[in-house]
Amino acid sequence: MSIVLAIDGMGGDQAPKIAIDGMAKAALRFPQLRFELFGTEEKIRPLLEQQKNLSTITRFHPTTEVLTSEIKPTAAIRGFKDSSLRRAIMAVHQGQASGVVSAGPTGAYMVLSRLILGTLPGIDRPAIGGLMPTFNGLKVMLDMGANVEVSAENLVEFAIMGVAFARTVLGIQEPSVGLLNIGTEELKGNATIKLAYQSLKESAFIPNFKGFIEGDSLSQGIVDVTVADGFSGNICLKTAEGTSKLLGHFLREGIERSFLSKLGVLLAKPAFNYLRDKIDPRRYNGAPFLGLQGVAVKSHGGTDGEGFLQAISVAVNMVEKNINASISHEILAFSSLNLTEEKLKNVPSETSSPVTEGVGVS
Structure with a gap:
């Protein structure tokens, strides 16, 4: 077809x-x-x-x-x-x-x-997603620049879209999710990211939610899906691209320093080719609007x-792989689960009386 x-x-x-x-x-x-x-x-x-x-x-x-x-x-x-x-x-x-x-x-x-x-x-808002190389293979990150200012609800939607993308594209059945923050402690971060944290933590929809992660965790690949606002995500993306170029520059500079360095390149050519391929940004080009x-x-x-x-x-x-159908399915499932959870919260407990609970009865 x-x-x-x-x-x-x-x-x-x-x-x-x-x-x-x-x-x-x-x-x-x-x-x-x-x-x-x-x-x-x-x-x-x-x-x-x-x-x-x-x-x-x-x-x-x-x-x-x-x-x-x-x-x-x-x-x-x-x-x-x-x-x-x-x-x-x-x-x-x-x-x-x-x-x-x-x-x-x-x-x-x-x-x-x-x-x-x-x-x-x-x-509510689409997000720019993308694959990032890590110590533990390719991982998903979003948003990478589409939304500078976001709400907690937007971040939750990004998490759901990231889960759908990881399941469909990477084949991970239960993707782990982390919120990019300035620290891993629950008290750190602004009001928006704290509210998103609570929403994802309290919902059973993403059982593999890992909470907050810091910038140095991105390269470690400790989560399958990293969620960020577009401002932070784009800075991370451009920093990674710049670091890749810097490593390449230092490598070429070191090779040109002496005859022995050039000879060493010939001996270690397979290793250098491997490194070149791994840090080549062209391999990870192509950011979908999810x-x-x-x-x-x-x-x-x-x-x-x-x-x-x-x-x-x-x-x-x-x-x-019909990614949009997967995202729609995840959004519908999340909405249905949240509605069910909200109904359960409003059901009176078996030990309480709907008539007398909270009322002083002599």
Whole structure:
């Protein structure tokens, strides 16, 4: 069965080359893929014609506008009706594609996706999720930048979506969940995160809730799902990316210091290749917008064709595993359980009298 993805060809620092290169690589990995490609004709057409394997599986739609990072999300809503990003999202809304992939500006992408596709029932705000490498394998983190200010209810929804994502994508039956905080003690943190903590602790829906975790626990992978507000989550993401680049820089610097260092690289080449692959941010590119009525994946704007391939792979995975149905099921189950728990709290105990309880009777 074929999968059709809408591609914003003009998003990213090296657009449209990264999109075309990524599509060509994806076509070899996923024979079932078909593309609806949107972008500026004079820039995309020559590149598209160079990729012969895309000619029969790609339908190109010329557009006249491009959304850049300098354009405010509010402006993207009011105008730019013929932008490649908006047109690609509209293709999902109109049923022409099962998902959309873009390396365009995050703010405009999220706002337009929420406006055009809408959120799933029971979801107030979508969140940016993503896979992070740890000592204990790949783990899920959200939100990674969509919501700077959140409520306790939003954090609980993020936890539920993260559980659904971990179950569906990582195959973990009972994912453990932690709230990112400035300390593990219950007294630490602001009022919002404390309230979210109490809600998750008191609910039986996530039995593997581990409470608060700190930033140094992310790399250890002590929980399967880390929940944060978008402000903290995005800082963690960018810090991890910067650390990866720093390690690579120091490694190259050390190799160039002497002849013996260069000789050592030859002897330890398998180990260096392993390290390079593990810290390569392109391997983890592709952050899904969870909670939307449709699949939308954000690629890093500074990636290359290999990284864009990974973003496409995330979209394919989400479509094949029907992640939105899983999230909807989890939200419904959580709502039903909470309603039942609330009813049980209001049932009088067997030892009390509904007439005389709390009333002074002589």
